[in-house]
Amino acid sequence: MTSHAALAQQDQSNxxxxxxxxxxxxxxxxxxxxxxxxxxxxxxxxxxxxxxxxGETVKAVGFLLPLSTSGDRQFLMETSPHCPFCLPITRExxxxxxxxxxIGFLLRAxxxxxLFDIADDTVEGSxxxxxxxxxxxx
Numbered sequence: 001m002t003s004h005a006a007l008a009q010q011d012q013s014n015x016x017x018x019x020x021x022x023x024x025x026x027x028x029x030x031x032x033x034x035x036x037x038x039x040x041x042x043x044x045x046x047x048x049x050x051x052x053x054x055g056e057t058v059k060a061v062g063f064l065l066p067l068s069t070s071g072d073r074q075f076l077m078e079t080s081p082h083c084p085f086c087l088p089i090t091r092e093x094x095x096x097x098x099x100x101x102x103i104g105f106l107l108r109a110x111x112x113x114x115l116f117d118i119a120d121d122t123v124e125g126s127x128x129x130x131x132x133x134x135x136x137x138x
Contacts, residue, residue: 018078018109024059027078033092033127046118058116060095063109071102096126099133111136
């Protein structure tokens with residue numbers, strides 16, 4: 001079952017769609033993660049097709065939102081950060097990127113590649129991460 005937040009995010013993606021890139025991880029699949037409460041603990045349940053990608057080098061397509069002034073840490077999102085009505089509303093709609101070389105700030109959708117990781121042991125911060133990220137589409 002898809003959450004209301006994920007449905008709203010999918011609807012917003014139509015305003016500034018990301019290009020289709022063969023082999024890129026699916027935002028729709030990423031958005032199907034759910035938080036489940038077991039007693040007083042919260043646990044994130046990630047779809048099997050996303051779990052299969054953990055520890056693998058993957059491609060992702062989206063828009064960058066800088067998290068550091070050096071350009072080596074950013075969020076990748078399905079929607080443009082330049083649309084005030086399109087900002088991500090759930091943590092599964094973000095991928096935290098870290099890179100050895102600064103990527104910089106680009107106003108267009110980008111294709112990146114890096115090592116994919118899932119932080120399913122916490123409900124704080126980003127759920128998905130990619131390290132050793134390289135920009136592929138320049």
